[in-house]
Amino acid sequence: MSNLPQRFYQREVTLVARDLLGMQLVRQVGDQRVSGIIVETEAYRGEEDLACHARHGKTRRTEVMYGEAGRAYIYFTYGMHWLLNVVTGEVGFPAAVLLRAIIPLQGTEIISANRTGRPEKEWCNGPAKICQALQISGAMNGIDLTTNSAGLWIEEAPPVPDSRVVTGTRIGIGTVPEPWKSIPWRFNAILKESE
DNA sequence: CGCCCGATGTGCT
């Protein structure tokens, strides 16, 4: 399958978040493919969105979000977790999609080893779990996801029909004021009986 | 299964 082109990411962040469902996140570990199907995303949109890290303007931490669409915005939080986002839209406008969950597809032995002792359902059902399972950290912040050169990219795969997409409010933003707290910018693909 | 809470470091009010 071919990589999603930059054009895919150069759109409104909510559209990109919706359309990333079903696509395949691929990490190259040595010569092994470690991958999964994206099933949950969230959109973070501009300085006015008070849940978005760019709410305080451009800083060293958030500058990747202001750059080229299709780059990885990876940040550290809660003292121990890395989270992976995809930059979208026009250069100069900060917006990104948080990848919250994938269904493991390839390299599951590596994923299992990275998620020691945990049941398969808990391998990649959270944004920090994805990074742990696929060995993604801040060293990859800013890399280009439209090429394979940095060992992390997203490939085109069968899209998820509207009938199997559910939206909801974004997770973990409890102290953010309205309307941002309740805006339905979380996208969830309902596949099989899992999440 | 759900709720509660501690871990742990960085960025910014």
Place this chain on the structure above:
DNA sequence: GCACATCGGGCGT
């Protein structure tokens, strides 16, 4: 100082 786009252990139901 404090809030944080989280996770997992512990314990009650």
